[in-house]
Amino acid sequence: MQYERGSPQSYDQWAKITGDRTWKYEQILKYFKKMEEYLGISTKEGNGDMNDGTLNLTLGQEIWFNAGRELGFTIFNFSEPQRVGFHPLRFTQKNGMRINTYAAFLKTIEETRKTFLEIRRYSIVSKILFEGKRATGVYYTRHGIPRVASAMKEVIICAGTFKTPILLIKSGIGSESQLRAANVGPIIAILPEVGRNLQDHPIVQIGPISFDDNITLWNPQQNFTFEDVEQFFKFKKGPLTNPYELKFGEAIVASNGSAREVGPGWPDLQISFDSVKCTIRLIRSHSRGLLKFNSSATGIEDPFFLTAEFKFFKIDRDIDAMIQGIDFCFKVVESTESFQKFGAKHVHQSIAECDHEEFGSKEYWTCYVKHTAGLSYSAVGTCRMGKKYELDPPRSSVVDHKLRVHDVENLRIVDASVMPTIPNANVAAATMMIAEKSSDIIINHYCRKNSKLCETKNKS
Template sequence: MGAKASDNREFDYVIVGAGSAGCVLANRLSAGGEHSVLLLEAGPEDKNLWIHVPLGYGKLFKEKTVNWMYQTEPEPELGGRQVFQPRGKVLGGSSSINGLLYVRGQHEDYDRWRQRGNSGWGYDDVLPYFKKAENQQRGGDEYHGVGGPLTVSNLGHPDPLSAAFIDAAAETGLPVNSDFNGASQEGAGFFQTTTRGGRRASTAMAYLRPAKNRGNLHVETSALAQRILFDGRHARAVEYRQHGVLRTANARKEILVCGGAYNSPQLLQLSGVGPADLLKQHGIDVVLDAPGVGNDLQDHLQVRIVMRCPQRITLNDILNHPVRRVMAGARYAAFRSGPLTIAAGTSGAFFKTNPRLASPDVQIHFLPFSTDKMGEKLHAFSGFSASVCQLRPESRGSLRIKSADPAMPPAIRINYLATETDRTAFVEGMKILRKILAAPALKPFVTEEVEPGPKVTSDEDILNFCRQRGSTVYHPTSTCRMGNDPLAVVDQRLRVRGIEGLRVVDASVMPDLMSGNTNAPTIMIAEKASDMILEDAG
């Protein structure tokens, strides 16, 4: 259906994607009252009950009403398996369906970005934006802020297993670390989470909800961007489809693409900004031959070890028992506490697989439950799990549209385990994790290792297990990479190189994958981008 004249509206800023970054921009750009802002989101409002219950992320993995539910292409090093890629399609984006961990990465990550020519992105440059965003439960200090929109809380439901993991890690020689986001990341400790009063603090709740009634902010849901419209090489408008009607939103100042590592490069390619050969193949007019759009895709792989527990204290025991499950639900409903407040990692650790490394290259997520696949039924036995995640993979992949149809999922190739460094990190990481799980502090809680099991001992066996069972930690980045080289998509102010009036603001601009979970850094990027956009507006 064609656009109607009445649908042709004009705003100062049009933001595409109401996810972790888009909600931040919508709040900050509309705060002064002088700029009109339109926020477009392909998914619905965040009304699903399970979005707001921390443990509800398990119910949202396969919930297509709020999740793009992408799959990779067959992964060569994983035996041709396709790897499921859940991404948020709802107000708050992936911050509405993620595992809620607040992890910023290492100071060195940001200094590396700066050293690669991205001035203004070193650790000292970005720390003020982490602090600006944050309302830290523990109070403010050199590394943390209070009074920001995003509440960062301590673990709401400490359990004996998660505490024993930290003790076990200390017994193997790892330091105990009370703050992974402080002076140093290395060590074992409890994760903090983006929760407030036992409920999820998505960017929709933290940033968008307080701003929603501003007269200069307009939010449209069920609005799938079709393409960006250009006048020469100046981005002028966004064409989007809503309830079967094609609409156009004009931008007086800028269009801000915040679709994430998959949807941002997809939209650029659909709009004629991308590898020319690919665009011509799908009958798309080339606005700018930008071969880097969709390149350099990175993601964190994780491989889980599952342990059987002799005590009925795991989440498996609570949620598989009808009475205990009802009691846990009642406790949450009454007090916003108990097992339903658990995030996708209670305690964890960061360590080096090789002493010659400058900083940790592996992250462990510990969980007081076990399952064959995230989002599926918990094991019938008493079990817990811990996963190895390599922090800085060398492997890079790509994202390519498969068609000129915006509703068609793109081709996602991540190339997990493509390099020797990546393969070695997993083998060594699994060995170190096994040592922690065998330490005295966990002895009272372990009957046996269920997976990979005692038969998997050689390096070759461990690597084969990683190939068979490895899955994503849901951290795709770098498909619209920031930099100064010919394949960089955006400059250090996140403007699309070679185009006017267009920026990308989300995890896709990261020059490479940082050493930890990606939600907090994405929020930081949007906080910093907000300042740059307002500065450039004069």
């Protein structure tokens, strides 16, 4: 999985929104460093320190950087704050294999500290249980058998951007219109922002990019062999262990609109290139979507209980930024010696919906973006953080700065849904950082209540 922290301004904005300075980048950087272990090579441009955590990060190829240097960009290192420039890719990978959060954080604890942690697999939670306003446990099914798990202290929901708001609504927490439409009862708390503020990084790709015969680029979708598969599964070797065959690196760029609004230090475009195409991500979209109740759903157990409406490009400056990203791709591929010495060029493949516009014009690319844009699968924000004390209802957030759900007791959310704004980077690292920070929040909360817990923690 690709790993990026994002720009400091993304997290400083969280601190401003929540009124809690501990969400500032300088405060949460320690949580990123805590979980990182660097196994790659240095770009030799930057003095960022490397860390010894449980995630395993590697770095990519240099071919992309030569074009960046030609265009006057700097190459920034992994441990430096993200800014405008070119940088190598980082992946959570070790010995040719992707490292997921279970392998990095849970597996060892599950195997060595069974008295502290019990994981009940194949368990589907369908409702949070309450006594009045106090969360007391969850209702779930395991192997088709209904069960109840009771909470001695609190319930922590980590179901993700889509399922967490669904679970809240099923449990009686949401907007009045949502709860009425879903015919949910009893109503526990009216929180209008449940399921709103949906964000992702819209993505557009242009290509194919062709090269002359002086270069051979390996594409696993077309070129891998049975020998490659055997090398991967038996020995963790071969081309299938190398994610950089798919992406050479990235450029982080600020569109004109972003530079005027907040300066170049908080870029809004992520550009990457592989052996076939150029990819543009809008990493600071101004558009906001929502989850809507599906009137055709058969009930609250229906998997299509809610539908997602991302509402991309409802704001013109988002389209303008995407078009500037497309122009940047052409500049890299068709005007730099690094690419031109291999005869790189864009092979135009028009789409029928935009044939009425002149290729290359702003009108053409506007049409192209609207018809081809997709998701980065980095959805966040549907139970966003905000201030604990707001002037008047209705509340404009779902959880406070310590991730506690407003207007109820003993219920906390720890997942990507709490992000008030999406970071200008792939969100996996930010999501894991939230989990690291929340563990400190929770431990400190109960240590203050019971000093003996702090003594036990310090001894361990």
